Amino acid sequence: MFDHWLEWLPQLLSGLRTSLLLTACVAVIGFPLGLVLGLLSTAPNRAVRALFIAFIEVFRGIPLLAVIYLLYFGLPAASVTMTAFATIVVGHSLNLGAYSSEVFRAGILHVGIGQREAAASLGITGQKAFFHVVLPQAMRAIPGPLMSMLIMVFQSTSLAFAIGVSEMTSTAFSIGSMTFEYFNVLVLAGLIYAVLCIVSARIVARIEEKLN
Amino acid sequence: MSDFSFVSVLQTLVAGLGITILMTVVSFAAGTLLGIPLALMRTSKLWGVRFPAMAVIDISRGIPPLVWLLIIYYGLSPALPLEPLPAALIGLSIISAGYLAENFRAGIDNVHTGQKEAAAALGLTPSNQFWRIVAPQALNISIPPSASYAVALLKDTAIASIIGVADIIFLAQNEVSRGGSAVFVFAVAAVLYLLAGIPLSYFSRYIDGVVRSKVVSV
Numbered sequence: 388m389f390d391h392w393l394e395w396l397p398q399l400l401s402g403l404r405t406s407l408l409l410t411a412c413v414a415v416i417g418f419p420l421g422l423v424l425g426l427l428s429t430a431p432n433r434a435v436r437a438l439f440i441a442f443i444e445v446f447r448g449i450p451l452l453a454v455i456y457l458l459y460f461g462l463p464a465a466s467v468t469m470t471a472f473a474t475i476v477v478g479h480s481l482n483l484g485a486y487s488s489e490v491f492r493a494g495i496l497h498v499g500i501g502q503r504e505a506a507a508s509l510g511i512t513g514q515k516a517f518f519h520v521v522l523p524q525a526m527r528a529i530p531g532p533l534m535s536m537l538i539m540v541f542q543s544t545s546l547a548f549a550i551g552v553s554e555m556t557s558t559a560f561s562i563g564s565m566t567f568e569y570f571n572v573l574v575l576a577g578l579i580y581a582v583l584c585i586v587s588a589r590i591v592a593r594i595e596e597k598l599n
Numbered sequence: 600m601s602d603f604s605f606v607s608v609l610q611t612l613v614a615g616l617g618i619t620i621l622m623t624v625v626s627f628a629a630g631t632l633l634g635i636p637l638a639l640m641r642t643s644k645l646w647g648v649r650f651p652a653m654a655v656i657d658i659s660r661g662i663p664p665l666v667w668l669l670i671i672y673y674g675l676s677p678a679l680p681l682e683p684l685p686a687a688l689i690g691l692s693i694i695s696a697g698y699l700a701e702n703f704r705a706g707i708d709n710v711h712t713g714q715k716e717a718a719a720a721l722g723l724t725p726s727n728q729f730w731r732i733v734a735p736q737a738l739n740i741s742i743p744p745s746a747s748y749a750v751a752l753l754k755d756t757a758i759a760s761i762i763g764v765a766d767i768i769f770l771a772q773n774e775v776s777r778g779g780s781a782v783f784v785f786a787v788a789a790v791l792y793l794l795a796g797i798p799l800s801y802f803s804r805y806i807d808g809v810v811r812s813k814v815v816s817v
Contacts, residue, residue, distance in 0.1 A: 448793040448800075450757035452768055453785055460781035542663040549761055556666055563673060570674030577670060581661030 392575050395562055399576055402558030409544040409554060412476045414537055417483030424484055425491030446485035452546055454478045459550050475547045483540055490532045494525035531595035538587050542580060555579065603779040608787050611774055615767040616791050618684070622756040622766065625688055627749055630695025637696060638703030652700070659697030665758045667694060672762040687759035691752065698748050706741030707733060739810050746803030750796055757792075767791050 427439040446454070455478040462469065469477065498521045506516040545556040553561075559576035563569035640652035662670075672686040681689070710733045718732040760769035771788040775781045 445789075445793065448754075448796045449789040450754040450768065450792055452757040452760070453771075453789050453792065456768070456772065456775075457782060457785040457789070460775055461785060462782075464780060464782060545663040545665045546758070548665060556663070556669070559666075560669060560673075569676070570670065573666060573670045573674045577662040577666045580663055580666060581658050584661040585657045 391566070391568060391571060395559075395572055395575060398558055398562060399555055399572075399579065402553060402555035402576075403579060405552065406541065406544045406547075406554040406556075409472070409475055409479070409547065409552070410537065410541045413479040413483055413540050413544075416476065416480035417540070418487055418533065420480060420484030421487030422491050424488035425495065428488060429492055429495055443485045443488050446481050447489075451478060451482050451543060452549060454481060455546060455550065471547070471550045471552045474550060475544065475552055479540055479543065483536060487533055487536055490529050490536070491525070494529040495521060497528050498524045527598065531591060531598065534591040534594070535588070538584050538591070541587075542584060545580070603774070603783070605787070608774055608779060608784055609791075612767050612770050612784075612788055612791055615765055615770040616795060618764060618766045619753070619756050619792075620795060622684075622687060622691060622759060622764070623749065623753045626691035626695045626756075627699075627752055629688075629692035630699045630752075631745075633692065633696035634699030634703055637700035638707065641700060641704045642707050656697045656700050659693050660701070664690065664694055664755055665761060668758060668762050683759065683763040686762060687756070687764045691756060691759070694755070695748070695752060699745055702741040702744045702748065703737065705744070706737035706739075709740050710736045739813060743803060743807040743810055746799070746806055750799045750803060753796055753799060754792065 424439055424443055428436055428443060430436045430439070455474060458469065458478050459471065459474045502520055502524065503516060506512070506520040511520060544554055547554045548556040548560060551557065555576050559572045560569075562572045566572070637652050637656055640648050641656060643649045643652075659667075667690040668687055671690045672681065672683060675681065675686075714732055714736065715728060718728040723731065756766060757768045760766050760772065763769070767788050771784045774784045
C-alpha cells in the first residue's frame with residue numbers, strides 16, 4: 388500500500404500548495420469582511436443592523452457548496468465570469484465573513500458598557516472611544532476562534548474539487564482515476580489534511596491558553 | 600418544453616429535501632450512538648483506552664468531509680461497492696461521531712468539580728458518582744453545542760451530491776443542466792436549506808437558554 392506514496396507525494400504537495408494559497412486568499416478577504424459585517428450588525432441604526440444581520444444569517448444558513456455553484460454557474464448569466472479559483476475564494480470569503488462576523492460582534496459586545504462609560508468620563512467619545520478603547524480590547528478575545536475557523540476553511544477548500552480547481556483533493560482524485568488506486572491515494576491525501584489540521588488545532592489551543 | 604416556473608422547480612427540489620433531512624437525522628443519530636462511547640473512552644484515566652479514542656476522534660474530524668465520502672465511495676468500491684446514499688451515510692456518521700464525541704467530552708470536563716467532590720463526600724461509589732451526578736449534567740451541557748452541530752451537519756450533507764446522492768443540490772444541478780437558470784434554481788435550493796435550518800436553529804437557541812438556567816458549570 389505504501390510503495391506508491393512516495394511517488395505520489397510531490398504531486399499531492401503541489402496540490403496542497405494550491406489548497407494553502409486558497410486558504411490564505413480567503414483569510415485576506417474573509418476576515419476584513421467579517422469585521423465590517425460585525426461592526427455593521429451592531430450599528431446604532433436599526434435598519435442597517437437588520438439588513439446586515441439578515442445577510443449574515445443567510446450566508447450562515449446556506450451550504451457553502453450551494454454558494455459556490457450559484458457563483459460559478461449563475462454569474463455568467465449576469466455576464467460576470469470568474470475563474471474556478473476566484474469563485475472558490477469569493478464563495479469561501481462570503482462564508483467566512485458571515486461566520487467570523489459573529490466572533491467580531493461577540494468580541495465587541497464583550498467589552499462592557501463600563502469601559503465605554505469610563506472613556507466617556509475621560510472625555511473620549513464617539514469614534515475615538517471605539518477605535519482606541521473598545522476595538523483594542525475586543526481584538527484580544529477573538530484570535531482563537533478565528534484561527535479555528537481558518538482550519539475549517541483549509542478543510543473546506545476541498546470543495547474546489549467540485550468545480551475542478553486542482554488543489555489537493557482534486558489532485559488525489561485524478562491520480563486515483565489514472566491508477567485505479569483511489570483508496571491509497573485518497574487516504575494519503577486525507578492523512579495530510581488530518582495531520583495539518585490536528586497539529587494546527589493543538590497550536591491554536593496552546594495560543595488560546597496563553598491569551599487567557 | 601421544460602417548465603422552470605417557481606412551483607415546478609420547488610416541486611422538483613422538495614423531493615431532495617427528504618433525502619437531505621434523512622441524511623442529517625440518520626448521521627446525527629449514528630454519530631450520537633458512536634460518540635458517547637468514544638467520549639467515555641476519551642475521558643478514561645487509562646492511556647491505553649484514552650489514546651485510541653483520541654486518535655479516532657482527531658482523524659474523523661481532521662479529514663475533510665468530502666475526502667471521507669470519496670474514500671468510502673470510490674476508495675472502498677473494489678472491496679465494498681456501495682450505492683451513493685449508504686456511502687454518504689457512513690461517511691457523515693463517522694464525522695458526526697467525532698464532533699459529537701468532542702461535545703460530550705467537553706460536557707464531562709465542564710461539570711463543576713464541586714459536584715464530583717460533593718458526590719464523593721456523600722460516599723457515592725465511583726460508578727454512581729459518574730452515572731448519577733456527572734453524566735446527567737454533562738449531557739445537559741453538551742446539548743446546546745450538539746444542536747448547533749446539527750445545523751452544521753444539515754449543510755454539510757450537501758457534499759453528498761458530489762458522489763451522486765439525489766439531495767437538494769444534486770436535483771438543483773440537474774435542473775440547471777436541463778436548462779434552468781442557475782441563479783434562480785440555486786436560490787430556490789438555498790431557500791429550502793434556510794427553511795430546513797430554521798426549526799433546528801430555533802430549537803438550538805431555545806435549548807441553550809433552558810440549559811443555561813439549569814446547569815452548574817465551571
